[in-house]
Structure formats: structure tokens, C-alpha cells
Amino acid sequence: MEFQVTFDANDPAKLADFWQAALDYKRDDPPNGFDTWDAFLKEAGVPEEQWNDADAIVPLDGSGPRIYFQKVPEGKVVKNRVHLDLRAAHGLKDIERMIALEKRAVFLEGIGASRVRRIDADGLNVGFIVMADPEGNEFCLD
Numbered sequence: 001m002e003f004q005v006t007f008d009a010n011d012p013a014k015l016a017d018f019w020q021a022a023l024d025y026k027r028d029d030p031p032n033g034f035d036t037w038d039a040f041l042k043e044a045g046v047p048e049e050q051w052n053d054a055d056a057i058v059p060l061d062g063s064g065p066r067i068y069f070q071k072v073p074e075g076k077v078v079k080n081r082v083h084l085d086l087r088a089a090h091g092l093k094d095i096e097r098m099i100a101l102e103k104r105a106v107f108l109e110g111i112g113a114s115r116v117r118r119i120d121a122d123g124l125n126v127g128f129i130v131m132a133d134p135e136g137n138e139f140c141l142d
Contacts, residue, residue, distance in 0.1 A: 004056075004066040005084070008076070010135060012069035016055035018134050019067055021111050022086065028056035028066065076136045085128075085142040094121065101129050101141045108141075 009015045020026065027037075034040040041051050053071040058064075088104040089097040098120065105115060108131060116130040116138060129141040 002065075004068050006068045006070060007135075007137060008072040009069045010071070010075060011052065012055040012071050013052050015069050015133065015135055016057050016067075018112050019069075020057045022108055022113070022133075023057070023067075024060060025057040025067065026060050028058050080138050083137070084139045086139060088141045090142075093126065097121075098127050101127065104141055105129050105131060 007015060007019075016027070030037045030040045034043070038051065042048075055069045056066055058066045086104070089100040092100050105113075109115065112134040113131045116132055118129050119125050119127060121127040130138060131141060132138050
């Protein structure tokens with residue numbers, strides 16, 4: 001069964017830009033017969049001020065979920081109940097793991113993420129970094 005992950009957003013295109021770079025995804029292709037989404041939306045009669053009401057990204061190789069961004073009027077006010085874990089150091093341990101996570105954290109900060117906290121290995125956890133995307137949605141570097 002396929003599924004997609006949906007994010008509520010104030011600015012779907014901006015959030016799609018961030019997650020596209022963070023996950024190495026691409027924008028979802030426009031419908032057949034259209035070179036761009038703008039051309040499709042214009043042909044469909046969607047007012048231009050609504051063109052950023054939604055956006056979507058998909059994996060480059062087709063494996064993994066589509067991620068959909070939908071415009072909502074309210075901002076984020078509480079902690080996510082569900083979040084993504086970006087497996088930036090899968091299989092690595094100890095100092096190598098944290099070096100890889102820190103390297104990815106710096107990249108993500110450079111494209112608009114913010115660091116929430118770092119959890120070092122402590123016997124229960126192998127170490128991870130909690131971050132937030134440009135609209136404050138938490139995710140982990142794991």
C-alpha cells in the first residue's frame with residue numbers, strides 16, 4: 001500500500017523547497033500534457049493567488065513516500081504528534097555517528113532548519129539531533 005506524508009504549511013512552496021533539498025527529492029511532475037504546474041493551474045482556471053495553496057515532492061528514484069504540503073490559515077502552535085527521522089548516520093556508532101549527524105545538521109541549518117537539541121549517546125540512546133524545519137515542524141537526525 002502506498003502512502004503520502006502531508007504537512008500543513010503557511011507557505012507550501014517554501015516548505016517544499018526545504019524538504020526537497022533535505023531529502024534529495026524532486027518536485028512532483030505536472031499532469032500529462034503540461035510542462036509546468038503553472039501552465040496546468042492557469043489552464044484549470046485556478047486564480048494565480050491560489051497557486052501556492054499546495055505543493056508536493058517525490059523521491060528521485062520513485063521509492064519512498066510522496067510528501068504533500070497544503071496551505072492552512074493557522075500557524076503551528078504545539079509539538080508535532082508525528083515527525084520524520086532522517087537516517088543521516090544509519091549503521092554508524094559512537095563519535096563517527098555524531099560527526100555524521102553534526103555534518104548533516106550544519107547542511108540543514110544552511111537551508112533553513114534550526115537546531116532544537118542534541119542528545120548524546122547515554123546507554124539508552126545512540127545519539128540524535130532534534131531539529132525544526134523553516135515552519136517549526138520538528139524532525140530528528142538519526
